[in-house]
Amino acid sequence: MKLRLLFLLILIGNPSFSYAQNEVDSLRLLIKSQPNDSNKVNTYLYFFYTDLYYKNPEEVIQFAKKAAALSNAIDFAKGESDAYNTMGYMYRIRSENDSALFYFKKGVKVAEGIDYLSGMADAHTGLGNTYCQVGDWQKAIPHFETVINEAQKAGNNILIASANNNIGNIYLSKGAYIKALEHYQKGVDLGNPSIKETSLINIGLVHQQLADFSKARKYLEEAVALCKKSGNQYALAFVYQHLGSIEQQSGNYHLAIDYFNEATQIFTDINERYNVSDIKTNLGNLYFDRANYQKALSQYRGSIAIQESIDHYVGICNNLLGIGKVLLAEKKYEPAEDTLLLAHQMADTLELLPAKIAVAERLSDLYKSKGDLARALSYYESYKVLSDSLTNLEKSELVAEMEAKYEISQKEQKIELLSAENQVANLQLQKQQNLRNYLLILAIVLILLVALGYSRYQLKVKANQKLKELDTLKTNFFTNISHEFRTPLTLILSPLEKVLRKHTDEETIQDLQVVQRNANRLLELINQLLDLSKLEAGKLTLQVREGKLRELLEIIAASFESLAESKEIDFKITIQDLPDEAYYDEDKLYKILNNLLSNAFKFTPTGGKVLLSVHSTEGKLVVSIKDSGSGLSSEQQLQIFERFHQNEQTAKVGGTGVGLTLTRELVMLHGGTIAVDSKPDKGSTFKFTLPLTRQAYKQSAFYETTASEIKVKNVSHQIPREEPSPTETSLPIALVVEDNTDLRNHISSLMQSSYTVHTARNGKEGLEKALKLIPDIIISDLMMPEVDGMELCRQLKADERTSHIPIIMLTAKADQPSKLDGLKTGADDYLTKPFDADELNIRAKNLIDQRIKLRDKYSVTLMIAPSKIEVTSPDELFIKKALSIVDEHISDPEFTVENFQKAIGMSRMQLHRKLKALTNHSASEFIRDLRLQRAADLLTVHGTTVADAAYNCGFNSLSYFAQCFKEKYGVTPSQYESASLIPRS
Structure with a gap:
């Protein structure tokens, strides 16, 4: 059975020789005359190495089953292990992978019981190759490593070399060429001639991936002669298949089709569906290259039909990529987008680097064609990062190093030549001793100077790195502390709204409104600190879009009229000469103007004046806020925009010293200017300008609506629920996953009138309950112990039992990247703390309504x-x-x-x-x-x-x-x- 470990590529186990038909007949006669002993078991198993393997594989399986039964009866454990392994190989070649895994595992168990190295190696190799066949490389590699460990104990270099070849094949499929070549080199160093030949063939495939077709063709044509000599039909068909790929990539389409047809014929004769499906993929790519899109689609879909029946997920991913390319070429953008996104998800899950690169490139082309330049750029950047990875940059150098090891004779000649050249050089150096000493001294001086410069450069780099780490820690601190603050604020504001709606007593309402205003003020201060930390870390970006500028300014100004009235301040507003078309970041303009007006009213005494003047000139917004307050000295004006700066007036009226710092940073983020003009006892005037034209901003600064920001509609509905169990109610089931007890109970109370609510204290418990209950909707916090919200969402969306359940993510992280990270994990909606109770219920209802529409679609399709x-x-x-x-x-x-x-x-x-x-x-x-x-x-x-x-x-x-x-x-x-x-x- 050791022979199985020596054959080509992933599907190892094809016989390296075959008996002629008369030998098969002789074996049949021999079985009839043999007693029921170990020799008869071996005769049964010899059929695996005959032409019967190709002509009647089912009969080989039956002989192997007889061998297993006889071995068990006569207590011949080695024969029983070999028989199970033989059945495993036969079923795997037929792509009946579940049966193959079953028999290989039995083979391992029997072999381990008697410490039978050959049987264990045979079974583990079969298990590894079967997992490779279904694309589960994470499970495959440990089996090959087990073979290596056991073989090292026994000093069996042939088994070690064969297992390394198999691991190399995995890394070759994943595009990790450096690791693949490292393992192939071990196969060359430790293997017998057969394994060395196999390793060289594999290196030929690496050349194919590197588009060095002449070298690849050379290796594979040598392989054809080897395979014909050994009679290995599987290996011969495999080499034909890759020669076809090389000719296709070289543009020799007719020759490529001939090779593919020869390979298909052999694989079909031996009932090898796995590779037949891959050849269909090759043909699909060929027809796509020739712009024959209908034939390409036919081949891709035919390939998927086979691959779905044998769980060949790697092949399915490659065919989805092919179908997506065809649909994109035919300008069918919507189905192309769906198909390519599914291919991207599968390539990421299966760790297929070449496929990820190709899909990213096609998605970039697709979004460019659709006019979605932001997403096109995102995928193009992903494509470039993957393409220019360190592995791909180094692979050519490593290939050259590997080839040098194979061409030993040429290397020796080069060494001799180099030695002769060195002798000549030494003679010349002796004649120029004085010159060398001079150059040596000069070189030492230069090295010292370079070393000194490099040392100073390294110190700068380390200092910058430390500062960067400090900024990161500071940003993370503000982010996390804001989360801790926002959770209790949610528990203050949300119940407060409920109480305010219920109370009718005027005095109580006034008291509660004071609480509400101050809680909102606390939230505003937290947001200011967070915005400031993001600005300094470079993580706060503009979201510019066209808007109604006059309307926004009037709304902001109107919000201060009641304050002006209560303080008896004369508040005048002048807005004139504003353009019809204006571009700005609405949220940040609101914060700038709100902070400046708040300061003006804060420092203006009762009976004073505040003047807001707004106009535009040369494509810029010019805003002036003048007050009749106590004013500032020249020294105070220099410090007014520094963080946490407080003067005597600030200390009297209260303040944090953050507002003006944030205001200046937000103005500068727009590319605008801000200044203050003030005199003691004569008031202050703050003036700022912002650009309003589209040309003033980079393309990346423009606002793009995300799925979580689309306004919800108040849609009421009921969910029909047939066949409820005795413990079920007619209400939908909601699962609330939140580590804060008060907030968890509060959310449950908000939803209990419309849902049957279950709760979980963390992501781990939430995952268990979701699998047990299969709820209609899940509301989850983002930051939790053990398993956080993102990991919970990822696992639920990856599990087919729970992938359909809509998930709403709750978090204090309100920035755009955090929202996008949450949505990328599969979350259906995103709510920022503190949230509105009605909004939570409406969003939950809308998500369930969407599931009902999808369910109705499937129901109708099933009926028709x-x-x-x-x-x-x-x-x-x-x-x-x-x-x-x-x-x-x-x-x-x-x-x-x-x-x-x-x-x-x-x-x-x-x-x-x-x-x-x-x-x-x-x-x-x-x-x-x-x-x-x-x-x-x-x-x-x-x-x-x-x-x-x-x-x-x-x-x-x-x-x-x-x-x-x-x-x-x-x-x-x-x-x-x-x-x-x-x-x-």
């Missing part, structure tokens, strides 16, 4: 044409999977909900709630409706009777079938059959 559901999301993948399982057992009357939930891998309750959420069907209704749909299809076929249709679709009782059919279609099966056979004009 279930086979036409296209896979574009995890939910649709789940429905596709459910349809496939039921369709597979459509004629089995014993196929029940229990069988259904076992086949799909969920509990009965999880399956019920998932199907109800997506299709409004219970599990039993889902099975019954699909049976009826298939029966209706059969009744339209001429010659199919009602009984045939019923029995073929799993109905035992014709009367029950007729009853169910009439309930669904409104007519009896016979009437439906008659109507379908009426000729149509």
